[in-house]
Amino acid sequence: MERDEFIKSLGLGLAMVCAGTCFSSCGKSGNDGPDDKPDPGPGDNTATVDLSTQLKAVGDQAKVNGVLFFRIADGNTAASFVATESICPHQGGSLVWKQADNKIQCQLHFSEYGTNGSVLQGPQGTTGNTRTLKIYNTAISGTKLTATIV
Known part of the structure; x- marks a missing residue:
């Protein structure tokens, strides 16, 4: 095989590999963005934080099972979170x-x-291209704050 034949055959093979990669990237993968539902864990539709160790002060926050909890007011009532x-x-x-x-x-x-x-503001300072956040109902039992994921 001559050198120019070898280079031509190598170029053709490389072009086929690149074309295949390009075509596969255009296909639908079934995962077109983030899952809007938090991961509540196996068989559970709640997330719980312990108020004796977490969210003690106004402004404190915690993430549990795909839920962001934060304290907005003093007192241990559901309206404080x-x-x-x-x-x-x-x-x-x-x-x-x-x-x-x-x-x-x-x-x-x-x-x-x-x-x-x-x-209040869309991505990068725009006014659109996002939706409102889901706000979950909360309940307090003892020192446990529980959100019900719907």
Whole structure:
């Protein structure tokens, strides 16, 4: 085999591999973004935090089973806490509570949400391309704060 024949055959093989890779990346994989539902664990639709060790002060936050819990007021009543999804519905960024700004913020594209889940600001300072956050019902029993994931 001559050198030019070898290079031509190598180029053809490389082109076929690249084309196959390109075509497969255009296909639907079944995973087109983050799952909007938190992972509640096997067979469980609740998430629980222990108020004797977590969320002691206003502004404290914790993530459990895909739920972001945070304290917005003093006292151990359900109204003193908010429980929402911990993953941003835009592109799956981590959500955190910003007590000083009184908002929930995505750490990936900086979408901002109110304590009621409303969109205050879309990704990268825009007004759209995300949905409101799910806010879960909470209940307190003893020192346990439980959110029901629906």
